[in-house]
Amino acid sequence: MRRRWGLLVMALAMAGGVGMMLGTGAGRAEAQVPSDGKLRIIIFGAHPDDAEYFGAGVAMKWAKAGHHVKLVSSTNGDVGHWLMAGGPLAARRRAEVLEVGRRLGVSTEVLDIHDGEILPTLDNRRTFTRLIRQWNADIVITNRPNDYHPDHRYTSMLVQDSAYMVTVPFFGLDAPPLKKNPVFLYTPDRFKKPNPFTADVAVSIDDVIEPALDALLVMESQIHEGGANGNAGLYPSDEAAKQRRREQVRKGLAGRYARNAENFRDVLVKFYGEEQGKKVRYAQAFEVCEDGRQPGQEELKALFPF
Numbered sequence: 502m503r504r505r506w507g508l509l510v511m512a513l514a515m516a517g518g519v520g521m522m523l524g525t526g527a528g529r530a531e532a533q534v535p536s537d538g539k540l541r542i543i544i545f546g547a548h549p550d551d552a553e554y555f556g557a558g559v560a561m562k563w564a565k566a567g568h569h570v571k572l573v574s575s576t577n578g579d580v581g582h583w584l585m586a587g588g589p590l591a592a593r594r595r596a597e598v599l600e601v602g603r604r605l606g607v608s609t610e611v612l613d614i615h616d617g618e619i620l621p622t623l624d625n626r627r628t629f630t631r632l633i634r635q636w637n638a639d640i641v642i643t644n645r646p647n648d649y650h651p652d653h654r655y656t657s658m659l660v661q662d663s664a665y666m667v668t669v670p671f672f673g674l675d676a677p678p679l680k681k682n683p684v685f686l687y688t689p690d691r692f693k694k695p696n697p698f699t700a701d702v703a704v705s706i707d708d709v710i711e712p713a714l715d716a717l718l719v720m721e722s723q724i725h726e727g728g729a730n731g732n733a734g735l736y737p738s739d740e741a742a743k744q745r746r747r748e749q750v751r752k753g754l755a756g757r758y759a760r761n762a763e764n765f766r767d768v769l770v771k772f773y774g775e776e777q778g779k780k781v782r783y784a785q786a787f788e789v790c791e792d793g794r795q796p797g798q799e800e801l802k803a804l805f806p807f
Contacts, residue, residue: 533677534637540568540804543636545629545643545660547619547652549578549594549611550723553601555642555688558706558713558758559785562807564606565709571608571636574598575629575656580616582722583731590722591616597720604716617651621658627673630663634676638667638683640804642787645687645698660685664792684804685793689761689786700786702801703768706758710783714751724750758783772802 534541542563546552552572560570578594580586585593595611602609612628619625633641641664646657666672667679689698706713718724725736725746736746762769762784770778789796796804 531631531635531676533635534569536637540639540806541637542568542570542640542642543573543633543638544570545573545575545641545656547575547644547650547656548581548616549574549576549598550720550728551644551653551656553598553605553717553720554757555644555785556605556607557717557785558709558783559704559805560607561605561709561713561716562704562706566806569608569636570605571610572598572602572605573609573632574611575625575659576614576616576619576652577611578616581729583727583729584733593722594720597722600719601716604712604719619652619655619659621655621662625659626662626666627675629659630666630673631676633663633667633683634673634679637679640686641683641793642686642688645690645692645788647692647695648690649692657687661790661792664790682794684796684800685790686787687790689764689788698786699788700765700768701789702805703761703765703772703784703786704805704807705762705769705773705781706783706785707781710755710758714754717754718747718751724754755783758785761786772805 540563542560544552544556544560546555552574556570556572560572563570577591579588579591581594582590591611598611599609610632614625641660643657643660644653646654646661648654648657664685665682668682670678672678686702687698689700692698721736722728725743727735736743759782762781765784765786766778766781768786769781769784772778773781789801
């Protein structure tokens with residue numbers, strides 16, 4: 502099947518018909534990562550920090566078990582700070598998330614789209630589809646589309662719009678279509694309209710919470726300095742004050758994952774059993790998107806083999 506697809510693409514390209522027939526702006530087809538029997542997970546966030554928050558502990562757990570995780574930022578974050586912007590900020594934020602990824606044991610990619618400017622265009626849909634195909638994803642994770650930030654909303658929409666297209670042979674001929682549609686998952690949020698987040702799976706991250714927090718704290722521009730809505734007083738030059746800020750931020754991040762454990766306790770019990778589920782202190786939860794493959798309880802357990 503893969504060979505026939507490749508030969509067909511080549512034939513169309515040689516005939517000069519790919520771009521004209523399919524509107525793809527055809528170029529060299531890029532290879533798909535072959536399966537090695539391990540899970541392949543790709544997590545999309547809008548800015549260089551979002552996928553890291555979404556991934557954090559569960560990404561580290563997958564990676565430690567030998568599975569393959571990639572974190573993608575759909576914008577370069579170049580306006581996400583109160584003092585600096587443009588190329589210097591984009592480079593700084595990229596360096597931060599690359600180090601986070603190194604510590605989590607995962608791959609990282611930052612797309613070169615301006616912060617605040619991503620839109621659900623056809624070109625961007627092709628880009629997202631290509632990334633999912635190239636990674637040969639079993640699982641795709643992003644935030645839900647009902648969100649306060651346009652970059653968050655449109656990143657989620659682009660992932661959703663790719664959910665079926667990743668299997669369509671003649672859409673985006675720059676990477677082979679997937680043989681099986683991935684499972685698409687959403688991460689938790691506080692938004693209630695038009696519908697609240699509903700957890701289908703919850704995962705304990707107690708065993709990796711400390712190194713995961715250590716990794717996230719690398720993102721000084723966002724966590725310590727406050728990003729676009731920060732100020733000079735948040736992270737002053739005095740080392741003692743800096744340490745207090747680090748401790749405050751670490752406590753806040755830990756609280757985020759602790760609230761997940763409390764909010765989704767019933768789902769933890771469902772997956773871990775009564776005794777173990779009630780002991781979980783820190784957790785991450787996910788909702789199955791109605792687009793993509795619809796897994797049952799046993800498949801969810803296989804996708805989260807912890």
